[in-house]
Amino acid sequence: MELQVRLCQFFFFLTILQYSSSARILRIDKPDWHDVAASARWLVSQNIWGVLSTLSIEHQGAPFGNVVSFSDGLPGEGKGIPYFYLTTLDPTTRNALKDSRASFTISESPIGTCKMDPMDPTCSKLTLTGKLLQLEERSEEEKVAKKALFTKHPEMMDWPKGHDFRVFKLEIINIFLINWYGGAKSITVDEYLRYKPLKVSSF
Amino acid sequence: MELQVRLCQFFFFLTILQYSSSARILRIDKPDWHDVAASARWLVSQNIWGVLSTLSIEHQGAPFGNVVSFSDGLPGEGKGIPYFYLTTLDPTTRNALKDSRASFTISESPIGTCKMDPMDPTCSKLTLTGKLLQLEERSEEEKVAKKALFTKHPEMMDWPKGHDFRVFKLEIINIFLINWYGGAKSITVDEYLRYKPLKVSSF
Numbered sequence: 001m002e003l004q005v006r007l008c009q010f011f012f013f014l015t016i017l018q019y020s021s022s023a024r025i026l027r028i029d030k031p032d033w034h035d036v037a038a039s040a041r042w043l044v045s046q047n048i049w050g051v052l053s054t055l056s057i058e059h060q061g062a063p064f065g066n067v068v069s070f071s072d073g074l075p076g077e078g079k080g081i082p083y084f085y086l087t088t089l090d091p092t093t094r095n096a097l098k099d100s101r102a103s104f105t106i107s108e109s110p111i112g113t114c115k116m117d118p119m120d121p122t123c124s125k126l127t128l129t130g131k132l133l134q135l136e137e138r139s140e141e142e143k144v145a146k147k148a149l150f151t152k153h154p155e156m157m158d159w160p161k162g163h164d165f166r167v168f169k170l171e172i173i174n175i176f177l178i179n180w181y182g183g184a185k186s187i188t189v190d191e192y193l194r195y196k197p198l199k200v201s202s203f
Numbered sequence: 204m205e206l207q208v209r210l211c212q213f214f215f216f217l218t219i220l221q222y223s224s225s226a227r228i229l230r231i232d233k234p235d236w237h238d239v240a241a242s243a244r245w246l247v248s249q250n251i252w253g254v255l256s257t258l259s260i261e262h263q264g265a266p267f268g269n270v271v272s273f274s275d276g277l278p279g280e281g282k283g284i285p286y287f288y289l290t291t292l293d294p295t296t297r298n299a300l301k302d303s304r305a306s307f308t309i310s311e312s313p314i315g316t317c318k319m320d321p322m323d324p325t326c327s328k329l330t331l332t333g334k335l336l337q338l339e340e341r342s343e344e345e346k347v348a349k350k351a352l353f354t355k356h357p358e359m360m361d362w363p364k365g366h367d368f369r370v371f372k373l374e375i376i377n378i379f380l381i382n383w384y385g386g387a388k389s390i391t392v393d394e395y396l397r398y399k400p401l402k403v404s405s406f
Contacts, residue, residue: 063267176269
């Protein structure tokens with residue numbers, strides 16, 4: 001019986017450990033799909049990476065999607081504008097410096113809240129179309145953006161200084177959101193940007 | 204003590220349940236990064252969604268990335284060519300039917316094997332650039348592609364018939380792979396497509 005008690009303790013602590021490891025993540029609950037601005041801002045605040053598409057110099061203007069990390073602000077304080085830390089060694093950066101037209105695409109799938117296939121309309125997806133612009137070095141906005149990026153992606157601080165990393169933002173012109181059945185939802189850039197800060201809950 | 208035994212059984216079964224739920228996934232081990240063809244094919248075979256970028260009709264030729272599900276074959280039998288099940292209700296499909304230039308981008312991140320930030324070079328990423336082409340209806344290739352898609356994405360079979368879903372493939376022209384430090388790896392389309400089928404192991 002002594003062994004059983006020890007086993008019991010072991011499995012109890014193993015269970016606690018498994019649940020506590022996910023409890024450290026600061027999360028905001030998924031908004032109701034009717035609230036399209038909240039849905040779009042939630043996707044941006046909760047994701048840490050997406051695909052940034054530019055027009056390829058190398059491939060004569062073909063679209064070129066690239067996996068990038070991003071941040072729209074400190075956790076719980078995002079403003080909806082995605083910031084990026086990009087090197088000119090990367091074709092995406094060179095493309096943007098020639099032609100700033102770009103789109104940034106994220107999915108609900110990495111957040112872990114999708115109950116259906118990643119392409120099912122209930123698994124939200126967002127494409128922000130606009131201009132990928134380099135921020136002025138040492139400007140106030142660059143300072144804010146760097147803090148937002150380095151807080152969500154601490155590894156960035158150690159990326160090689162010689163790689164010519166620069167801070168960019170996507171100036172949003174159009175928002176394409178699917179977060180339920182019935183096609184893309186209607187949402188203006190103004191509605192998206194004016195959305196009031198999300199309530200943070202930790203679980 | 205009776206209660207302790209019951210508790211012990213409870214936590215034991217809870218632990219077993221948690222591990223067995225992930226054991227059902229059929230997985231192929233991550234290849235060594237030196238083997239670039241294996242790395243690229245592994246990313247394609249193990250992912251179930253990515254971002255498909257086309258040239259937007261609506262936004263005057265701006266790049267438009269869209270989250271899509273895909274399949275390159277039955278599990279363990281992928282051929283490296285991504286197939287898609289797209290509706291003409293979606294702008295991506297309409298863009299491709301006007302100008303087939305496209306790229307398809309996937310990350311190692313959703314597979315769950317990245318140890319670093321999604322943008323760190325050790326967290327592999329792949330961009331296939333080429334032409335997004337509709338397959339001939341009722342052709343042999345369409346039959347193969349549908350089987351590949353419906354096996355990985357069974358929900359697709361129930362998607363509304365009236366939504367004009369069609370099967371597309373990406374005819375690959377260029378491969379951009381980062382799977383380690385040192386910039387994009389050199390890999391031809393021929394090396395990628397000729398890569399021998401991957402050995403399947405279940406764990």
